[in-house]
Amino acid sequence: MKTQLISGVQNIIAIDLVKKETFQKKRQENLKSKKTSVSNEIILPQDTLEISPESMRAYKESQQPKPDVDPLTNAELLSQTFEKKEIHTENTLNSGEYLEIVNEIAKAMDILDNVSAKVVKLMPTNVKKESSIHQDLLTPVNNDYHESVQNTSNQELQPFSPERNIFDVSQGPNL
Amino acid sequence: MEYIDIKLPSGEVINVELISYFKIISTGKNYLFYTKNEVVENNLIKMYVTEIIPAGTVFNVSDKMSDEEWTGLKNIMKSILTGSNNEDIIYLEIGES
Structure with a gap:
């Protein structure tokens, strides 16, 4: 190391320009890397804080494969929701x-x-x-009706008289 | 190049070129390497090594340094120039203490 102690002064040395630049460069590089690591340390906690447990849960659920949804099930869910709303409305009565x-x-x-x-x-x-x-x-509700029916049927069902339906052919046509 | 104002023990404030500024963790002391770009023989320049007592934006230079302290600082200089990692020092920004 080309350093030279200045006579009479303990804390002064003589260096060449290369060493001077080396000292300066080392400090600058170290500060730059420190800034990067510090900024990373700051950003990471902020990002973490922005995610609430509910958001994280919702995100995890959204990442899970969704089962096929039956339209009927959807309708049932909708009706259940509607019923719940109705109940909620009733509950608002004083x-x-x-x-x-x-x-x-x-x-x-x-x-x-x-x-x-x-x-x-x-x-x-x-x-x-x-x-x-x-x-x-x-x-029978009406005895008279039954009796009249019986009489009528008796008249219509008179015994057959053969004499009345026989033509007397021997006398010839009556013209 | 980075220039700073330092206040000498005499009370004089001068503007100098900053070479390095760091803290020795084990002792908790801050040290400043600076130059006024004074050229000496063999085309070398003077580098001043001093303990800094933080006081806002002004660097208060201490005029006291023990032999042991100076030896320790020379070893730190060697480690910096040889590229070896010295975990006992932390580089500081201007105004940082």
């Missing part, structure tokens, strides 16, 4: 509105109970049993 609806339903239930009770009470007196209905059908 307590007064909700109680009013419950009371209306209770009234309607009472009315139905009363009606069914009355029907049960009326059943034994006004509704005939099936056996009696069959018997009624076999008995």
Whole structure:
């Protein structure tokens, strides 16, 4: 190393230009590489912070192969979604509105109970049993009608009289 | 080339060319190599080696250096010039301490 100690001064040396440039170059290169590594260290955590767990989960799910979706299944899912929305709407009723609806339903239930009770009470007196209905059908409703029918049939079915349908050929045509 | 202002122990502020600026990790001291491009015999130039006491943008030059310290600095110079990796030093930017 071509260095020369300056006489009388401990911390001064004489160097050539090559050594001076070497010192300068080494520092510049080292600072440049330090900047690059530091900037990488800064960028990586920032990128990591930008990805939330939900985003990461959604990304992983999107990367998984999707099964074939049945259109019917889609329709079912849509209807389920629609029903859920309806439920959500009902849930938005305030307590007064909700109680009013419950009371209306209770009234309607009472009315139905009363009606069914009355029907049960009326059943034994006004509704005939099936056996009696069959018997009624076999008995004549109007005796006069049956008698007239019998008379009419008797007249139409008179006994056959051979004399009335025989022509007397021996007397010749009656012209 | 990078030029900086240094404040000498006498209080004089001069503008010099920066050659190197680093910290010795083991001692925690900062050192500056600088030149005023003064040519001496054999066509060499003077290089000043001094401890720096950080004080903002101005480099306060210390005028005290022990033999042991100077020996250690000469070994660091050798390691830099021979290209060997000296893990006991960290190069510093201007204003960095």
